[in-house]
Amino acid sequence: MSVQEILVINGPNLNLLGQRQPEIYGHDTLASIEDKCAELARELGVSVRFGQSNHEGAIIDLIHEAREKSAAIIINAGAYTHTSIAIHDALKTFDGYIIELHISNPHAREEFRHVSWISSVADAVMAGAGAYGYELATRLAAEKIKAD
Numbered sequence: 296m297s298v299q300e301i302l303v304i305n306g307p308n309l310n311l312l313g314q315r316q317p318e319i320y321g322h323d324t325l326a327s328i329e330d331k332c333a334e335l336a337r338e339l340g341v342s343v344r345f346g347q348s349n350h351e352g353a354i355i356d357l358i359h360e361a362r363e364k365s366a367a368i369i370i371n372a373g374a375y376t377h378t379s380i381a382i383h384d385a386l387k388t389f390d391g392y393i394i395e396l397h398i399s400n401p402h403a404r405e406e407f408r409h410v411s412w413i414s415s416v417a418d419a420v421m422a423g424a425g426a427y428g429y430e431l432a433t434r435l436a437a438e439k440i441k442a443d
């Protein structure tokens with residue numbers, strides 16, 4: 296049987312991680328987060344694939360691709376979390392396990408970040424653990440897909 300895949304989707308501006316606003320988002324880059332998750336996934340007997348886009352449609356394409364290829368999605372939709380019914384609808388078509396992830400805790404920030412179009416279609420929500428949240432989410436997703 297082939298190794299099950301977790302797709303980690305990152306939305307707008309997250310390609311700048313580690314370069315700006317470290318007081319909110321920390322010093323880790325997306326590449327270093329990907330390396331840590333890949334190593335963890337190897338230990339856990341699953342695989343992870345990272346995708347990032349600043350474009351809503353490209354994020355939806357990644358979700359559609361996951362319908363064929365992935366057992367779980369970890370998604371940090373960035374600011375689209377608070378606006379995108381299209382991403383909400385796309386996630387609804389995915390049959391696997393979904394984790395909504397945020398580096399910061401949006402509930403402790405501006406009021407416009409308190410609304411999420413992702414939470415209602417996610418199986419789990421992780422927020423405020425910093426970049427470490429990606430490793431926690433990878434561990435959770437691996438456990439869930441291996442139990443299936």
Ligand code: CA2
Nearest residue numbers: 308309311312315373374397398399408
């Ligand atoms: O805390 C999170 O992970 C967020 O999803 C990040 C989004 C924000 O709009 C959400 O409310 C919470 C913003 C991502 C911006 O990423 C940057 C990274 C480095 C420098 C500047 C922005």
